[in-house]
Structures are given as C-alpha cells and as structure tokens.
Amino acid sequence: xxxxxxxxxxxxxxxxxxxxxxxxxxxxxxxxxxxxxxxxxxxxxxxxxxxxxxxxxxxxxxxxxxxxxxxxxxxxxxxxxxxxxxxxxxxxxxxxxxxxxxxxxxx
Amino acid sequence: xxxxxxxxxxxxxxxxxxxxxxxxxxxxxxxxxxxxxxxxxxxxxxxxxxxxxxxxxxxxxxxxxxxxxxxxxxxxxxxxxxxxxxxxxxxxxxxxxxxxxxxxxxxxxxxxxxxxxxxxxxxxxxxxxxxxxxxxxxxxxxxxxxxxxxxxxxxxxxxxxxx
Numbered sequence: 001x002x003x004x005x006x007x008x009x010x011x012x013x014x015x016x017x018x019x020x021x022x023x024x025x026x027x028x029x030x031x032x033x034x035x036x037x038x039x040x041x042x043x044x045x046x047x048x049x050x051x052x053x054x055x056x057x058x059x060x061x062x063x064x065x066x067x068x069x070x071x072x073x074x075x076x077x078x079x080x081x082x083x084x085x086x087x088x089x090x091x092x093x094x095x096x097x098x099x100x101x102x103x104x105x106x107x
Numbered sequence: 108x109x110x111x112x113x114x115x116x117x118x119x120x121x122x123x124x125x126x127x128x129x130x131x132x133x134x135x136x137x138x139x140x141x142x143x144x145x146x147x148x149x150x151x152x153x154x155x156x157x158x159x160x161x162x163x164x165x166x167x168x169x170x171x172x173x174x175x176x177x178x179x180x181x182x183x184x185x186x187x188x189x190x191x192x193x194x195x196x197x198x199x200x201x202x203x204x205x206x207x208x209x210x211x212x213x214x215x216x217x218x219x220x221x222x223x224x225x226x227x228x229x230x231x232x233x234x235x236x237x238x239x240x241x242x243x244x245x246x247x248x249x250x251x252x253x254x255x256x257x258x259x260x261x262x263x264x265x266x267x268x269x270x
Binding site: 009 | 119131140
C-alpha cells in the first residue's frame with residue numbers, strides 16, 4: 001500500500017482522525033471514543049496515518065498521544081503550483097490546436 | 108504568439124472549490140469546439156506521457172462521458188461524469204469522478220465558462236466544487252503527483268513538432 005498524503009486522506013475515518021487531532025493532541029482512547037468502529041480498527045488507521053507522516057505518536061507517561069503533523073498538508077500552495085503546471089501543459093497543447101484550427105471555418 | 112497566457116489556479120484554504128482560469132488567442136466558438144469535440148479533446152486534455160482514449164463523449168444535457176488514460180506500464184486511469192448543460196458557446200456544466208480513488212463517490216461539479224474578450228480572444232474559467240475540503244486538497248495533490256511524473260522535455264518535444 002502507498003504511504004503518502006494522498007493515501008492518508010483517501011479514507012473518511014482517517015480524515016476524521018486528522019480533523020480531531022489537528023488542533024489538540026489526543027490519546028488513543030479519546031480518539032477511539034469518537035468512532036463506532038473498534039479500538040483496534042482505529043488504532044490501525046492511526047498507524048497508517050503515522051506511516052504516511054501525517055500523525056506523530058508521542059509517549060507522555062503511560063499514554064501515547066497523537067499529534068497532527070500537517071506540514072505536508074499545509075504545503076498547499078506548493079501543490080497548487082504543480083497542479084497549475086499540469087493544466088498549463090494541457091492548455092499549451094490547446095493553444096497549438098487552436099492555432100491549427102484557425103485555418104478551418106468556425107461553426 | 109507574443110506573450111504566453113498564464114494559467115491561474117485559485118484554491119482558497121478551507122474552501123471546497125477551485126477555479127482554473129486561462130485566456131486563449133482564439134474566438135470563443137473555436138475554444139468551445141475544442142472543449143466539446145471528442146477528436147479535438149483527445150489532442151490536448153490527456154497528460155502528454157499517457158495515452159488517452161475516449162469511451163464516449165456525448166456533449167449534450169443528459170449525456171455522459173468517459174475517458175481513459177493509460178500509462179506506459181499499461182495501467183488505466185478512468186474518468187467519467189454526466190453532462191448537465193451544454194450552452195454553446197458559453198457554458199458547460201458536468202460532474203466529474205476519477206475512478207482510481209480508493210473509494211467511489213468522490214464527485215465534483217464542474218462549470219466551464221467561456222467569455223468573449225476583445226480582439227477575438229477568449230477567457231475560460233473552470234469552477235470545480237468538491238464534496239469536502241479534504242477531497243479538494245487530495246485532488247490537487249493527485250494532480251501534483253501527475254505533474255511531477257510529466258516530463259517537461261517530452262512536452263517541449265511535442266510542442267516543437269507542432270502538435
């Protein structure tokens with residue numbers, strides 16, 4: 001399975017977990033309480049998020065706390081630039097096509 | 108063309124929508140035709156390192172479309188949607204779904220607007236409305252992955268050939 005931001009946010013439970021811990025760190029029990037699924041299932045999703053680098057698990061005494069590491073998510077402007085380049089490439093090809101169509105009659 | 112027209116992407120943080128805007132050195136009828144004619148779409152919409160084929164493209168209200176990108180390894184990436192409105196040469200409204208997501212049902216509503224500008228130019232604005240902010244951000248990120256895989260050299264090569 002891929003382990004990247006996209007994989008991390010592809011699942012609704014994982015998205016919900018990120019939302020929960022985005023502003024304050026929570027321990028596993030507190031997170032599990034918010035879901036109808038089993039604690040091991042929540043635990044598994046947290047593990048995936050940790051592997052994707054979106055959640056850091058810190059030990060505080062006996063508890064393990066989950067903290068969101070949103071550096072990847074907050075690099076949205078960087079994403080947008082790449083996304084823009086993707087469209088720029090398509091539109092450059094469209095430019096060429098449109099100038100080729102110039103010789104054909106418009107309907 | 109003296110100056111290159113820039114593509115602008117507006118995606119405000121925390122919103123479920125994004126806007127793609129670009130101007131073209133061609134009259135609106137022609138641009139609209141390039142957006143709605145399958146043989147023409149094939150020539151520009153696919154990422155340049157992927158093969159693109161169109162299953163169906165019925166550009167009218169109540170019609171539907173599906174196209175597939177195939178990478179060099181033979182993996183297929185399908186996209187489909189239904190057409191809500193085609194108001195030539197002003198507006199197209201359709202749904203859009205990428206079939207490669209881990210779960211189905213993440214659909215966007217796309218409105219493409221074609222604006223006439225002086226001197227036979229056209230401004231196109233595509234508004235995509237997502238079901239959630241995470242859907243939108245995930246989609247932008249997927250675009251980034253595609254973008255990174257795109258080879259700029261390949262694009263230059265194609266452009267020099269004058270596709």
